Structure formats: structure tokens, C-alpha cells
Amino acid sequence: MAYGLTATSVMVAQGVSPAAASAAVHAAEVATTGLSGLAHWRLGHVEPRLLRRLALPGILGGVAGALLAGQLPMEILKPAVSLYLLGMGFVVLWRAWIGLAPETSAPPSDPMPLGFGGGFLDAVGGGGWGPIVTSTLIGRGLDAKIAIGTSNAAEFFVTCAVAAAFLTSIGVSIWPLAVGLVIGGALAAPFAALATRHMPVRPLMAIVGMVIVLLSGSSLLRHLGLLA
Numbered sequence: 355m356a357y358g359l360t361a362t363s364v365m366v367a368q369g370v371s372p373a374a375a376s377a378a379v380h381a382a383e384v385a386t387t388g389l390s391g392l393a394h395w396r397l398g399h400v401e402p403r404l405l406r407r408l409a410l411p412g413i414l415g416g417v418a419g420a421l422l423a424g425q426l427p428m429e430i431l432k433p434a435v436s437l438y439l440l441g442m443g444f445v446v447l448w449r450a451w452i453g454l455a456p457e458t459s460a461p462p463s464d465p466m467p468l469g470f471g472g473g474f475l476d477a478v479g480g481g482g483w484g485p486i487v488t489s490t491l492i493g494r495g496l497d498a499k500i501a502i503g504t505s506n507a508a509e510f511f512v513t514c515a516v517a518a519a520f521l522t523s524i525g526v527s528i529w530p531l532a533v534g535l536v537i538g539g540a541l542a543a544p545f546a547a548l549a550t551r552h553m554p555v556r557p558l559m560a561i562v563g564m565v566i567v568l569l570s571g572s573s574l575l576r577h578l579g580l581l582a
Contacts, residue, residue: 358481386539391507393547399503412473419477443566
């Protein structure tokens with residue numbers, strides 16, 4: 355989760371334009387999400403019906419976000435997303451604390467709007483599919499392993515669409531930026547899937563919740579000018 359957000363933030367801090375950073379991250383994520391999704395599928399962490407209902411609207415949202423990147427009021431959008439993620443992080447932590455039994459199939463509410471919104475914000479912000487989609491699925495009660503695996507598998511299709519949309523508008527100049535991201539992410543993705551398989555559900559949910567709270571909380575504080 356947070357691969358795109360972290361990589362984009364680092365590149366922007368080094369002077370890369372937000373659009374170029376997002377394009378490079380999504381080009382790299384074609385490889386990393388493909389390997390991660392394949393590993394999760396082989397481990398039985400992917401729910402096919404949920405995968406379809408996330409990937410299709412996610413592709414539409416991602417392409418729309420890529421085409422509109424740079425034309426939206428990010429000074430308003432980013433704090434709002436951070437606030438939403440902060441709330442979802444606390445929901446996940448609460449479920450881990452009280453030990454609510456997770457569902458092993460798709461959650462009852464319709465995941466298609468979540469897929470569209472996750473894809474749109476992922477393209478606009480250079481990352482965010484994992485924190486938004488995975489945390490929401492876990493917060494709704496889906497088993498953490500299924501949520502992580504299915505979200506990663508769906509992200510591959512969304513990332514392919516977003517990368518193609520960026521390449522048509524920006525061109526191939528972002529490839530040098532993407533090479534290092536591909537190497538590091540490709541090495542890490544299969545090991546992360548194995549770690550997910552062997553970790554008990556409640557500690558896994560707690561770790562996911564803490565990561566979401568820390569990332570979204572620090573991001574919100576930076577937007578408010580309370581953190582450098």
C-alpha cells in the first residue's frame with residue numbers, strides 16, 4: 355500500500371513535476387502490481403468477482419484522473435482524501451482491537467464506486483489506490499488477506515490504463531525515472547505477498563491500520579502547515 359504515494363512524494367520533493375512523477379510511478383507499477391497480483395492469486399488471496407467489480411470502474415476513474423491531472427484544486431482535494439483515510443485507518447484499528455470476524459467474500463456494499471474513486475484519485479495524486487481501496491474494504495469487514503490480494507490484482511489493470519493515458523500525453527521521457535522503481539518494487543512484491551499469507555488476521559489488520567493512520571495523518575498535518 356503506499357508504494358505510489360511514497361515514490362511520488364520523494365520525486366516531487368527532488369524537483370520532478372507532479373504529472374511526470376505520477377506517470378513514472380504508474381509506468382513502474384505495471385511491473386510491480388503485476389508481480390504482486392500474480393503472487394497473491396497463486397496464494398489464493400484474490401476474489402474474482404470483487405476483482406472485476408473493482409478493476410473495471412477503476413480503469414475508467416484512472417483514465418479520467420490522468421486526463422484531468424493538473425487541472426483540479428489539489429489544495430482542497432488532498433486534505434479531504436487524507437482526512438477520509440485517517441478515519442478509515444481508525445476504523446481498521448478498531449476492528450483489529452475488538453476482533454470482529456472478517457468476511458472472506460466480497461463485502462455487501464457495492465465496490466464499484468470505490469473502484470472508480472480509487473482509480474481517479476490514484477491517477478491525480480500519483481498514488482493512493484492501495485490506501486483508499488484496501489483500507490475501505492478492510493473497514494467494511496472483508497478479510498485483510500483477501501482485501502490486500504484482490505486490491506493489488508485489480509490495481510494492475512488500473513495501472514496499465516493510467517500509464518497508457520499518461521504516456522499518450524507526456525511521452526516516453528519518464529522511462530529513466532521508472533527503471534529504479536521497477537527494480538526495487540519487483541524485488542519486494544512477492545515477499546510482501548508471502549508475508550501477508552503467514553501473518554495472523556488481527557495483527558495484519560493492526561499493521562494496515564497503523565500504516566494508514568501514520569501516512570494520512572502526516573499528510574494532513576503537512577497540508578495544514580503543522581509539519582515540515
